[in-house]
Structure formats: structure tokens, C-alpha cells
Amino acid sequence: MGNNFIYKVFIDSKKRVWFGTDGHGLSCLKNGKFVNYGEREGLKSRIIYSITEDPYGNIWISSATDGIYRFDGTTFRNFSVAQGLSEINVAAIRTDRKGNIVVVHKKGVDVMDPSNYQVVSFSSDMGISNIDPDINAAAVDNKGTVWIGTQKGIIKIALDARVGSRKPVLLLNDVFCFLEKVDSVAGNKFSYDRNHISFDFAGIWYADPQKLSYQYKLNGYNNEWITTRDRFITYPNLRPGDYEFMVRASINGNFIDAPTISYPFRISFPLWQRPWFLILSAVVLISLFYWYLTARDKRIKSLQAIQKEKIESQYEILKNQVNPHFLFNSFNTLITVIEDDKKTAVEYVNKLSDFFRNLLSYQEKDIISIQEEMELVENYIFLQQKRYGNNFKVNIDLPSLVLEKYSIPPMGIQILLENCLKHNAVSRETPLVVDIYHENYEYLVVKNNINEKVIKDPSTGIGLQNLKNRFQLLNQQVIKVTNENGFFIVKLPLIK
Incomplete structure (x- = not known):
């Protein structure tokens, strides 16, 4: 032992x-x-x-x-x-x-x-x-x-x-909202702005009331038991949601199988936080956003249609200005040819007829290929060389890639050749030479030497300005015009 x-x-x-x-x-x-x-x-x-x-x-x-x-x-x-x-x-x-x-x-x-x-x-x-x-x-x-x-x-x-x-008797005496007693008939549902909740409870143990202690918790707020000897508990500023207040009593600090009472209650969400309101608001916002996008698309399409119609209208006006302008200059040339050589005039009229026949096939198009434009240009050169002979020369240096892959508005080059003849003297002493070539596949260049006439022909300025406007309406590109070192140079943007 x-x-x-x-x-x-x-x-x-x-x-x-x-x-x-x-x-x-x-x-x-x-x-x-x-x-x-x-x-x-x-x-x-x-x-x-x-x-x-x-x-x-x-x-x-x-x-x-x-x-x-x-x-x-x-x-x-x-x-x-x-x-x-x-x-x-x-x-x-x-x-x-x-x-x-x-x-x-x-x-x-x-x-x-x-x-x-x-x-x-x-x-x-x-x-x-x-x-x-x-x-x-x-x-x-x-x-x-x-x-x-x-x-x-x-x-x-x-x-x-x-x-x-033998366990202490536990009672929940009263529930208070903002320190005002809650009517039991009103139930246990509170509005969102009545969220200051207090509980008054008491345990009964006649043998030794001083030994009573309590544990409480509020499910939904704090799920851990808190030990106290107080009999009045307050929860201020509770958020909307479901809660359950629970309290239990013990006479020796041992809360196993201790008597427990509970009080479930709810603090309602405000109108603007309720699910149906949020869903409805989301639907309204989505609908307004969809309406805005639809209205904006319609407005954009409407503006685009108006702009397109405006451009087409302006372009048609410009195209209609070209034919009378060219015809006017052709008749002036024909008058001159008739006075000098009637046989040549007949041939000139036939070629002129062919020229206009080809022109009619392109007049409904906004742009044509360089190759198609050169067909018109070659006929025009033929017509003009019948009048001026070798005093009017045109040198063309355009590769097949430019001819086939790039485009310009119809009669773009022809108008420039026409202006060359109109504003320059053409004679054996002052021949007019025109070079047509490309620059880095970006521009089609028409370059001529300047032979100023002693008596200048009256000019309306329609031809070149008309061409500038058509390029601006088609692709927002600008024609470059320079006059330097005795040469007049026009650069037409190539449209791919």
C-alpha cells in the first residue's frame, strides 16, 4: 500500500x-x-x-x-x-x-x-x-x-x-423594441427601421437565486453562447433577416441539459431590398437599356440612310454634270475639225459615237477599274489626235496590277486630259505631252507640260472640281494638284 x-x-x-x-x-x-x-x-x-x-x-x-x-x-x-x-x-x-x-x-x-x-x-x-x-x-x-x-x-x-x-425555471418576461414593450398580439415580425430589440428574462431557483447564471445567443447574428448574470440583453441596429434569441439557465455553471427558451423573430427587408423589387428593377433597367440600344441603333441607321441618300443624290448630280461638260467640249473640238477637214470630221463623229456608247455602259457605276477607264481614255486620245496630230502625245506606263486591281470614278482621267487641251496651246512649236503613271500604288498621276495660251479660253472650273467632289464623297480622299517647274501634276487616289 x-x-x-x-x-x-x-x-x-x-x-x-x-x-x-x-x-x-x-x-x-x-x-x-x-x-x-x-x-x-x-x-x-x-x-x-x-x-x-x-x-x-x-x-x-x-x-x-x-x-x-x-x-x-x-x-x-x-x-x-x-x-x-x-x-x-x-x-x-x-x-x-x-x-x-x-x-x-x-x-x-x-x-x-x-x-x-x-x-x-x-x-x-x-x-x-x-x-x-x-x-x-x-x-x-x-x-x-x-x-x-x-x-x-x-x-x-x-x-x-x-x-x-431539478432545474431552475426560466421565463422570458418581455420583448422590447426601442425600449417599448412589444405587444404579443402583434407577433414577432418587425419592420426594417424597428431593429433595436431587447429581451427581459429571469430564472427562478428559490434555494439560492444568487447562484443562477445564464447563457444566451442570437442565431443569425452570433451563434456562440455568451455567459452572463444579466437578465436584460439588447441588440441594436440589427440587419434585415431571420433571427432566434435563445437563453438558458444553470445554478452551477453547468449548462448541459439546462432549460432553454427561444424567441424567433424577423426583421423585414425594406421595399427596395426585397427580391421581387430587385428582380422588377433589374427587368426595368434591362428593358430601358434594350430600348436605348434599339432606339440608338434605329437613330444611327436613320442617320446613315439619310447620309447615304444625301451622298447618292450629290453624286448623281455630279455625274449628270460630267456628260454635258464633256459634250460641250467635244462639240467645240468638232467645230474646229469640221472647219479644217470634213473627212476627218466624219471619222471623228463615228469615234465620238463609240466613245459615248462605252460611256453609257459605265454611267450607272460609282467607280470603274483603271482598265475600263483606259479604254475610254484611248478612244478620247484617238479623237483628239485626229485634230492635233503628233503635237498631242500621251505616254501611259501602268502595270497590269494597277489596271486590274484598282479603280477610280468614271471619266476621271478623261476630264484631266480634256483640261490639258483646253488650258494649253498645242502646236508644232509647243507640243503638249502628257504622262500617265502610278506612284507607289497609291496614286494615279497625270502630268503635263505647261504651254500657256496667249488668249485663254473661258473656264467654268466644273471639270476638276467635280472630280474632287466625287473622290471626297466616295472615300473621303483628296486629289493632290501641284504646279511646279513648268509641269501641271494631278494625283488621283487609287481605290482598291
């Missing part, structure tokens, strides 16, 4: 003999052998005063400095002030007829239910205080009544039930 000073000898239901020693912990005699229990098994106290057994076969012991222990055959579990005891120096421990563990100490008597460890204390509020009992001055009679000897007399403990079944 390790020690010959024994405070308590106890025989349990399994016929094991337990010994509470002074200085060597707890010993047990079973199967003819002693087994000692100490710190290795979780028993920190080395002074054991008293021993008892609960209805479940667990061994309970009292100590001089650590309260009481429960031994389940494997490990020791300690119960002290934190678990509800009033004192840690326990003089005696017994089991009553209902299976309660009766704990005797100098301040009074604590009774624990071994099934849930709930503790009820009998002390000064019941006339039991400073009883100063001797070690193991307690016994249980054949009816399970516990008798305790004290310095002030004998205490009889005869409970009719487990103390764990």
Missing part, C-alpha cells in the same frame, strides 16, 4: 476494497493484490479522505485540496469549484438512495447528479453554513438517507429525486 495511515476503507459492488491514504493517494485490493493510483492515472491529490460508488459503478473520492474525483476504471476526472462545488477541501463523500453524490465540506453540503454532473448547494440560505465537519463524519442508513455530523449538530439529507432532474 505504501502507507499505513488510512482515512477511509470502502468495499464496492464488485467486492474490491479501496483505501484512502494520507500521502500516497488511492489504493485498491483486488484479486489478492494491491494496486496504487496516483498522478500517472490522473489523480493529482495524494491525500484521500473519503470514498463512495455511484449507481453506474464509478468510484468517487474526496481530497484535501482538489475537490472530488470520479474513477471510471481507467482514468480520473476532477470536479472542483469551476464545475460547481462550493469548496475544494472535502471531508466526506457519500451516495444517497437516489444515486446522488453527497459532498460534505466546511461551508455546507453539495449534492451532484452523477448522470449530468449538475450540482445543488445547501449552505447559508438554508441555514447550513460553517458546519466544520470531521473527516468521514457521514453515514448512509438502510433507507439511503445520509446523516452528517457537524460542530453544530446533525444534518439529514433525504432527497426524493436526482438533483439533476
Whole structure:
């Protein structure tokens, strides 16, 4: 055993003999052998005063400095002030007829239910205080009544039930909104601006009301239990949503199986935060946005149609100006040819007829290929060379890529050749030479030497300006015109 000073000898239901020693912990005699229990098994106290057994076969012991222990055959579990005891120096421990563990100490008597460890204390509020009992001055009679000897007399403990079944009564007295009592008839639904909620509750335990403590939480706001002795709890500025206030009471800080009451309530969402309103608002916004896009597209298409119609109208006017202008100049040339050579005039009229026949096939087009334009130009050159002979020369240097892949407005080059003849003297002494070529596949260049006439022909300026306007309307490009070093140069943008 390790020690010959024994405070308590106890025989349990399994016929094991337990010994509470002074200085060597707890010993047990079973199967003819002693087994000692100490710190290795979780028993920190080395002074054991008293021993008892609960209805479940667990061994309970009292100590001089650590309260009481429960031994389940494997490990020791300690119960002290934190678990509800009033004192840690326990003089005696017994089991009553209902299976309660009766704990005797100098301040009074604590009774624990071994099934849930709930503790009820009998002390000064019941006339039991400073009883100063001797070690193991307690016994249980054949009816399970516990008798305790004290310095002030004998205490009889005869409970009719487990103390764990006795719980404090818990009441929710009132609910307040902005400190105004909520009418129970009005229910538990609050508007979004009535979100300052308070709860008044109380626990009833006549034996010792001061030992009552509470735990509360608000599901939906804070899901953790908060321990308090207050009986009035306030939650300000709650957000819209569903909540449940819960509170429970205990007389020893053990809230296992403690009585609990709850109060579910709802704080409504404002109109502008409700799902149907949000969905309706989204539908309205989407509809307005769709209407805006549709209206904008219609407006853009309308403006584009108006602009297109305007451009087509302007372009048709310009095309209609070309034919009279060319015809006017052709008749002037024909008059001159008729005066000089009637036979040439007949041939000239036939070629002129062919020229206009080809022109009619292109007049409905906005642009034609360079190759098609050169067919017109070659006929025109033929007509003019019948009049001027070798005094009018045209040098053409255009590769097939330019002829086939690029375009210009109809009669673009012909107008420039016509202006060359109109504004320059053409004679054996002052021949007119025109070069037609491309520049970096970006421009078609028409270049002629300048032979100013002594008497200048009247000019309306329609031809070149008409050509500039057509290019501007077609592709927003500008014709380049220069007069330098005795040459007049016009650069027409190539349209790909």
C-alpha cells in the first residue's frame, strides 16, 4: 500500500476494497493484490479522505485540496469549484438512495447528479453554513438517507429525486423594441427601421437565486453562447433577416441539459431590398437599356440612310454634270475639225459615237477599274489626235496590277486630259505631252507640260472640281494638284 495511515476503507459492488491514504493517494485490493493510483492515472491529490460508488459503478473520492474525483476504471476526472462545488477541501463523500453524490465540506453540503454532473448547494440560505465537519463524519442508513455530523449538530439529507432532474425555471418576461414593450398580439415580425430589440428574462431557483447564471445567443447574428448574470440583453441596429434569441439557465455553471427558451423573430427587408423589387428593377433597367440600344441603333441607321441618300443624290448630280461638260467640249473640238477637214470630221463623229456608247455602259457605276477607264481614255486620245496630230502625245506606263486591281470614278482621267487641251496651246512649236503613271500604288498621276495660251479660253472650273467632289464623297480622299517647274501634276487616289 505504501502507507499505513488510512482515512477511509470502502468495499464496492464488485467486492474490491479501496483505501484512502494520507500521502500516497488511492489504493485498491483486488484479486489478492494491491494496486496504487496516483498522478500517472490522473489523480493529482495524494491525500484521500473519503470514498463512495455511484449507481453506474464509478468510484468517487474526496481530497484535501482538489475537490472530488470520479474513477471510471481507467482514468480520473476532477470536479472542483469551476464545475460547481462550493469548496475544494472535502471531508466526506457519500451516495444517497437516489444515486446522488453527497459532498460534505466546511461551508455546507453539495449534492451532484452523477448522470449530468449538475450540482445543488445547501449552505447559508438554508441555514447550513460553517458546519466544520470531521473527516468521514457521514453515514448512509438502510433507507439511503445520509446523516452528517457537524460542530453544530446533525444534518439529514433525504432527497426524493436526482438533483439533476431539478432545474431552475426560466421565463422570458418581455420583448422590447426601442425600449417599448412589444405587444404579443402583434407577433414577432418587425419592420426594417424597428431593429433595436431587447429581451427581459429571469430564472427562478428559490434555494439560492444568487447562484443562477445564464447563457444566451442570437442565431443569425452570433451563434456562440455568451455567459452572463444579466437578465436584460439588447441588440441594436440589427440587419434585415431571420433571427432566434435563445437563453438558458444553470445554478452551477453547468449548462448541459439546462432549460432553454427561444424567441424567433424577423426583421423585414425594406421595399427596395426585397427580391421581387430587385428582380422588377433589374427587368426595368434591362428593358430601358434594350430600348436605348434599339432606339440608338434605329437613330444611327436613320442617320446613315439619310447620309447615304444625301451622298447618292450629290453624286448623281455630279455625274449628270460630267456628260454635258464633256459634250460641250467635244462639240467645240468638232467645230474646229469640221472647219479644217470634213473627212476627218466624219471619222471623228463615228469615234465620238463609240466613245459615248462605252460611256453609257459605265454611267450607272460609282467607280470603274483603271482598265475600263483606259479604254475610254484611248478612244478620247484617238479623237483628239485626229485634230492635233503628233503635237498631242500621251505616254501611259501602268502595270497590269494597277489596271486590274484598282479603280477610280468614271471619266476621271478623261476630264484631266480634256483640261490639258483646253488650258494649253498645242502646236508644232509647243507640243503638249502628257504622262500617265502610278506612284507607289497609291496614286494615279497625270502630268503635263505647261504651254500657256496667249488668249485663254473661258473656264467654268466644273471639270476638276467635280472630280474632287466625287473622290471626297466616295472615300473621303483628296486629289493632290501641284504646279511646279513648268509641269501641271494631278494625283488621283487609287481605290482598291
